[in-house]
Amino acid sequence: MLGSxxxxxxxxxxxxxxxxxxxxxxxxxxxxxxxxxxxxxENSLHEQALALSPMMTPLLEENRLLTQ
Known part of the structure; x- marks a missing residue:
């Protein structure tokens, strides 16, 4: 049988x-x-962007560098 x-x-x-x-x-x-x-x-980065948006919007509107 095993030789089949x-x-x-x-x-x-x-x-x-x-x-x-x-x-x-x-x-x-x-x-x-x-x-x-x-x-x-992607979801984590989106949530971080939404959390930082209120703080960063005025700086970006003033055209200031983010490192200052």
Whole structure:
């Protein structure tokens, strides 16, 4: 039974299918994590910009340097 060529072909196909499906699933997971991290950073920067806006608007309107 263990010497059956058909058995080893089936196991080989199953193994290759498992490897390919794992790689595809991993690709989608990494893409989703990357997209989520980008969205979190974007939201954080947006909130920081909104928080700083009242303080920075007069300085920018006066055309003053921000380092003074």
């Amino acid at each position: 060529r058909f058995l080893w072909q089936v196991w080989g196909v199953l193994g290759i299918t498992l490897i390919i499906s794992t790689l595809v699933f991993g690709f989608f997971v990494v893409d989703e994590v990357e997209r989520d991290a980008f969205d979190r950073i």
